[in-house]
Amino acid sequence: KMTVKVVKMPCTAPNVYTKVPDGGWGWTVAFAFFFVEALTYGIIKSFGVFFNDLMESFDETNSRISWIISICVFVQTFTAPLSTVLSNRFGHRLVVMAGGVLISTGMVIASFARTVVDMYITIGVISGLGYCLSFLPTVTILSQYFDKRRSLVTAVASTGECFAVFSFAPAITALKEQIGWRYSLLSVGLLQLSIVVCGALLRPIVIKEQEEVKAQPPEEPAETKYMLENEQTRTSIESIDSGVEITTSPSNVPGSTKAEPKSEEPKENVQVLVENNSTPPEPKTKLLDFSVMRDYSFICYAFFGLFATLGFFAPSLYIIPLSLSLGIGKDHSAYILSAMAIAEVFGRISAGWVLNKKPIRKIYIELICVVLLSVALFAFPFASEFWGLMTCSVFFGFMLGTVAGTHIPLLAEDDVVGIAKMSSAAGVYVFIQSLAGLAGPPLAGVLVDTTQNYSSAFYSCAAGMVLGAVFLSLVRPCKAGLCRRQESAAEVVPDLPEDFIEMDIGKAENSGKGCDS
Numbered sequence: 001k002m003t004v005k006v007v008k009m010p011c012t013a014p015n016v017y018t019k020v021p022d023g024g025w026g027w028t029v030a031f032a033f034f035f036v037e038a039l040t041y042g043i044i045k046s047f048g049v050f051f052n053d054l055m056e057s058f059d060e061t062n063s064r065i066s067w068i069i070s071i072c073v074f075v076q077t078f079t080a081p082l083s084t085v086l087s088n089r090f091g092h093r094l095v096v097m098a099g100g101v102l103i104s105t106g107m108v109i110a111s112f113a114r115t116v117v118d119m120y121i122t123i124g125v126i127s128g129l130g131y132c133l134s135f136l137p138t139v140t141i142l143s144q145y146f147d148k149r150r151s152l153v154t155a156v157a158s159t160g161e162c163f164a165v166f167s168f169a170p171a172i173t174a175l176k177e178q179i180g181w182r183y184s185l186l187s188v189g190l191l192q193l194s195i196v197v198c199g200a201l202l203r204p205i206v207i208k209e210q211e212e213v214k215a216q217p218p219e220e221p222a223e224t225k226y227m228l229e230n231e232q233t234r235t236s237i238e239s240i241d242s243g244v245e246i247t248t249s250p251s252n253v254p255g256s257t258k259a260e261p262k263s264e265e266p267k268e269n270v271q272v273l274v275e276n277n278s279t280p281p282e283p284k285t286k287l288l289d290f291s292v293m294r295d296y297s298f299i300c301y302a303f304f305g306l307f308a309t310l311g312f313f314a315p316s317l318y319i320i321p322l323s324l325s326l327g328i329g330k331d332h333s334a335y336i337l338s339a340m341a342i343a344e345v346f347g348r349i350s351a352g353w354v355l356n357k358k359p360i361r362k363i364y365i366e367l368i369c370v371v372l373l374s375v376a377l378f379a380f381p382f383a384s385e386f387w388g389l390m391t392c393s394v395f396f397g398f399m400l401g402t403v404a405g406t407h408i409p410l411l412a413e414d415d416v417v418g419i420a421k422m423s424s425a426a427g428v429y430v431f432i433q434s435l436a437g438l439a440g441p442p443l444a445g446v447l448v449d450t451t452q453n454y455s456s457a458f459y460s461c462a463a464g465m466v467l468g469a470v471f472l473s474l475v476r477p478c479k480a481g482l483c484r485r486q487e488s489a490a491e492v493v494p495d496l497p498e499d500f501i502e503m504d505i506g507k508a509e510n511s512g513k514g515c516d517s
Contacts, residue, residue: 016206025203026145029138030153032198034160036096036138039192040103040131042164044069045316049172053181058116068119070438075128076135077434083136084427092137093202099133100195102126107189111182134195136430137202140423143412144205147419150412151362155352155405162345162401166338292425297479298417302432303471305407308370309436310443310464311377312404315340315396318444319389322454328386336390340397347401355406362406363415363476369402370469377462381455415479436464 047069054065086095106127113119139154146153168188175184292298319340323333351369355362376396383389408426411417417425444457 016208019207020145020147021205022146022149024145025205026142026153028201029142029145029203030157032201033138033142033154033157036134036195036198037158037160038164038168039195039198040135041161042168043188043192044072044131045161045165046168046172049169049176050181050185053176054116054119057181058119060116064116068116068123070442071120071124072128072131074434074438075125076131077430077437079129079132080136080430080434081427083132084423086133087137087140088423091204092141093199093204095137096134096199096202097196099130099135099137100193100199102130103134103195104130104189104193106130107192108186111186111189132430134199136426138198139408140426141202141205143409143419143422149356150409151355151406152352154409155348155355158405159345159348162341162348165341292417292421292428295417296481297415297475298411298425298429300471300474300478301411301416302429304370304468304475305429305433306436306468307464307471308403308407308468309433310440311373311461311468312400315377315380315393315400315458318448318454318457319393322380322458323386323389325454326384326389328389332386336386336393339390340393340400343394343397344401344404347398348405349401350398351402351406361415361476362410362413363472366403366406366410367469367472369399369406370465370472373399373403374462374465374469377458377465380458415476440464 051065054060054068058065083095106122106125109126110119110122113122142154142157143150172184172188175187179187316337319337320333323336328336351365354360355365373396376392376399379392379395380389383392408429411425411429412419412422440461444460447456447460448454450456
C-alpha cells in the first residue's frame with residue numbers, strides 16, 4: 001500500500017512518496033507536458049505558415065529562411081546537456097519557467113526583426129535555447145512520476161504537438177489576414193509565455209522507502225545494544241585461552257551485579273539494531289553523470305537516435321514538393337500532410353497502450369516499429385498518384401508516432417540506463433541527436449539538387465533509419481552481456497563475513513603476551 005508523507009509547507013515543497021505513485025500529482029504534470037509539447041514542437045512544426053511572408057519581407061530565398069528553424073532545432077538539441085545540468089542544480093520547475101521566458105522573448109523580438117539574420121539570433125538562438133530548457137526537464141520529471149503507466153501517459157501527453165499542428169496552422173493563417181504576420185508572430189510569442197504557468201506545476205518528487213521500526217524491550221540495558229557475540233563466542237573474561245576477549249557482555253562489565261538470563265535472541269536481530277543506529281550520508285547528486293557513456297547499451301541507443309533522426313524530417317519537408325512533382329494539386333497535397341498528422345496521433349497512443357502491457361520487452365517493440373518506419377520511407381518513391389502517396393503518408397505518420405513518442409522515455413527502462421540516470425542520459429542523447437538534426441536537411445537538399453529527384457531524399461532517410469534499427473537491435477545484447485560480466489566479477493570476490501572479532505583477537509593476543517611477561 002502506498003502512503004504519502006504530508007508535509008505542511010508551501011506549494012513549492014516536493015511531493016514525498018514511499019514509492020513511484022503512478023498518478024497523484026503526476027496527472028497534473030502530464031497535463032502540463034501536453035501544453036509544453038503544443039507550445040514548443042507544435043509551434044516549430046507550424047512555423048512554415050510564415051515562410052512566404054518572410055521571403056517577401058526580407059527578399060530572401062527559401063533555403064535562407066529555412067535556416068531559421070534549422071538553427072532553432074540545432075540549438076534546442078545541442079544544449080540538452082546544459083538543460084540537464086541546470087535541472088539538477090536548480091530544479092526542473094525553475095528551468096522550465098526560465099525556458100518559457102526565453103521562448104516568448106525570442107518570438108516577440110523576432111516580430112520586430114528587419115533582416116533574416118535577426119531571425120537567426122532571436123528565434124534560432126534565444127527561442128531555441130528556451131525550447132531545450134522547457135521540453136527536456138518536463139519529459140524527465142514526468143517519467144519520475146510514473147512507472148507502470150509511464151509509456152502510455154507519456155505517449156498520450158506527447159500528442160499535444162499533433163493537436164497543435166491542427167489548430168495553430170489554420171488559426172495563424174487566419175490571423176495573418178487580419179493583422180499581418182508581424183503581429184501574428186507577436187501573438188504567438190505572448191501565447192508561449194504560458195509555458196511559465198506549465199513549469200510552475202512541475203512539483204519535484206522525492207521517493208523515500210518506508211523503514212520498518214522494531215519495538216525494543218522497555219528496560220533493556222544499554223550494554224546489550226552492542227552485544228554482537230553469538231552462542232559460539234559467548235564466554236567469560238577468564239577464558240582467555242580461546243584467543244577471544246569479550247568485554248561487552250553485561251555479565252563481564254565491571255560494576256554489573258545483575259544476573260541476566262541468557263538471551264535466545266538471534267544474532268541477526270541485534271545486527272539490525274546496530275545498522276539502524278547509523279545513518280549513512282546521502283550521496284551527492286551529480287550535475288551531469290557522464291558514466292552513461294561507459295554503458296555500451298546506452299552508446300548503441302545513442303547511435304540509434306543519431307541515425308533515426310535522419311528519417312524524422314524528410315516527409316514533412318518534402319511530401320508537398322514530391323506530390324506537386326507528381327501533378328497533385330496544392331489542396332490535395334495539404335490533405336496528405338494533415339492525414340499524416342492525424343495518423344501520428346493514433347500511432348503515439350497505440351504505442352503507449354502496447355508498451356503499457358506486461359510482461360513485454362519494450363525495446364523489441366520499439367525495434368519492430370523502427371523497421372516498419374524504414375519500410376514506409378522506402379515506399380514513398382514508389383507512389384505515383386494521390387491515393388498511393390496518401391497511403392504511404394498515413395502509414396508513415398502512424399509508425400512515426402510510435403517511435404517519436406517513446407524513444408526518449410525508453411531511456412528510463414532498465415534495458416537502456418534506468419530511471420536513476422534518466423536525466424543525464426536524456427541530455428547526452430538529445431545532444432547527440434543534434435548532429436543529425438543539423439546535418440540531415442542540408443544532406444537531403446544536396447541529394448535532391450544533384451539528382452533532381454525528391455525520391456533521393458526519402459532513400460537517404462530510409463538508409464539512416466535502417467542503420468538506426470541495427471544499433472537498436474544491439475542495445476539488449478549489450479546490456480545482457482554487461483550484466484553477465486558484472487555477475488562473473490562478483491563471483492570472483494568472496495563474500496567476506498562482517499566479523500567483529502578480529503580486533504578482539506588482537507586484543508587477546510596482546511593481553512596474552514602481557515600475562516606471559
